[in-house]
Amino acid sequence: MSSLVLVLNSGSSSIKYRLLDPEAGRPLATGLVERIGQGTGRLVHEGPGGTHETAQPVADHEEGMRLVLAAFADHGPALDPAALTAVGHRVVQGGDRFDGPVLVDDAVEQLVEELSPLAPLHNPANLSGIRAARHAFPQVPHVAVFDTAFHRTLPPAAATYALDREVAAAHGIRRYGAHGTSHQYVSRETAAFLGRPLEETNTIVLHLGNGASVTAVRGGRSVETSMGMTPLAGLVMGTRTGDLDPGVLLHLLRVGGYDADSLDDLLNRRSGMLGLAGHTDMRDVHAAAAAGDERVQEALEVYYHRVRGYVGAYMAHLGRVDAIAFTAGVGENDDVVRAGCLAGLEGFGITVDPARNAGRKKATTVISPEGAPVTVLVLPTDEELEIARQAVAVVRAGDATAVSAG
Known part of the structure; x- marks a missing residue:
């Protein structure tokens, strides 16, 4: 066949x-x-x-x-x-x-x-x-x-919001995550690259692009992820806010003259790096920062701060981290962002070697020093290849039973 x-x-x-x-x-x-x-x-x-x-x-x-x-x-x-x-x-x-x-x-x-x-x-x-x-x-x-299927393994403690249970059930409100195809591909390929059995490997995957998310993967299963019910939650993105106090939305509804549609536009299209720095392309962000624009420099620090916070939290959830893998457009191509996201985590065994980190990476590359307790690497994602592999597996198995009974 x-x-x-x-x-x-x-x-x-x-x-x-x-x-x-x-x-x-x-x-x-x-x-x-x-x-x-x-x-x-x-x-x-x-x-x-x-x-x-x-x-x-x-x-x-x-x-x-x-x-x-x-x-x-x-x-x-x-x-x-x-x-x-x-x-x-x-x-x-x-x-x-x-x-x-x-x-x-x-x-x-x-x-x-x-x-x-x-x-x-x-x-x-x-x-x-x-x-x-x-x-x-x-x-x-x-x-x-x-995109959400890989995150169906999230434990209830990670998937459940502290919202009235009846309201949540009536409207399907829970953490679904996103970028699952990429996180699945990268975590599996990371284990293979390290020569470790997937079921014995703990990885934090940083999918950093215009949309960005981070996932904690234990033994090939997603156990925590930054995106929520929608792809709006989590990290700072090109035009999306990432995590935001929900009270901010109530405040804007009450005193800012916003309605649901204008809030949607603000949060999804006019925020993130665009809202903070005036740019969505990290090359433009770096150029403006190098020129001394303090607002842009601050925007980068907000971006890094958010990533570091998630890395630290996911280390706690996993208990042991074997690898941190950068992927997607920014993660694969921006050495400044890679270094900035992990700066200050040396006490946790997470270190980026400047020489190894330099430049764009078109192939899997270790960017941590030799012998580092946590391997930091860049691994280019291939969502299309992952989709193709899953499609072939389904067809060859004749498996049309992935719709859950619930």
């Missing part, structure tokens, strides 16, 4: 895709359709013949999928549905209904739609991509892989 998988990550106005051989661990093609429904759309396709770009109106995700198929037909590699083991889909929110990847049918589509209030910016877009792809590949198995 072929193991080729087409992985799709559909946003509200985009479709990211990658054709993978998960057994070889390599992509055959990758691409992006963006600005769907926004005037002139754009497709970039990278295949064996190089990079090809086109611009034209893209009305919806159905038309976006047609462009993807045309790009494979025109620029390769040939995309024969009979050669596909599966189409794998990233879905952000699985709520308490999905604890693993699942074959997609009409009932799963309906459940993904019902969970949209928990991820209103993500699930509807993910669902649009699923529907367009099922129409384009009706004979190929489709598998949904949920």
Whole structure:
């Protein structure tokens, strides 16, 4: 049986895709359709013949999928549905209904739609991509892989908010986490890199990008994570606040003239590093800090302070930490941030070697000194490869039972 998988990550106005051989661990093609429904759309396709770009109106995700198929037909590699083991889909929110990847049918589509209030910016877009792809590949198995599924192992003490139980139950309020596919991939690959059995390895994964989260992984299982019911909680992010006293929201509702929609915009799109420093790209942040902008320097310290606090808390939860792994766009490429996040933790056996840490890391790299009690490393994430592997496993097992009985 072929193991080729087409992985799709559909946003509200985009479709990211990658054709993978998960057994070889390599992509055959990758691409992006963006600005769907926004005037002139754009497709970039990278295949064996190089990079090809086109611009034209893209009305919806159905038309976006047609462009993807045309790009494979025109620029390769040939995309024969009979050669596909599966189409794998990233879905952000699985709520308490999905604890693993699942074959997609009409009932799963309906459940993904019902969970949209928990991820209103993500699930509807993910669902649009699923529907367009099922129409384009009706004979190929489709598998949904949920960002939240890896965190279903959180113990009740970590997942439960101290909110009235009836209110929480009625509205599905609990910690779900996010970036689970990345945290799962990185924690497993970290154990393999260290040559340790996964079930005996404790890792803190720092997924630092425009969205950022940290997870404590004990023996391959998520036991604590920084994102909460939504991806708004936890670390300082590009435009998101991270942790915030809920009383601040009540104060803004009462005296600031805000309503739910304007608060949503403030917390998700106008805060984080953008709100503190005026920039979301860390390269711009560092340039402004180097130029002496005190507000930007303070913003970086807030960012580092939040990460250090979570690292310390998760060391307490795990009891023993074998490795701290940096990943995602900032974690893989920004040596200044990596050093800043762990500065001052030397007393806990956590040290970053300046020479080893220097520069961007495109491969797994240890950045702690030789013999350090806690191995600090950079490990590039590959969420698409993880989705592809899970999709193949589900199809080959014929397992459509990942919907929990609850």
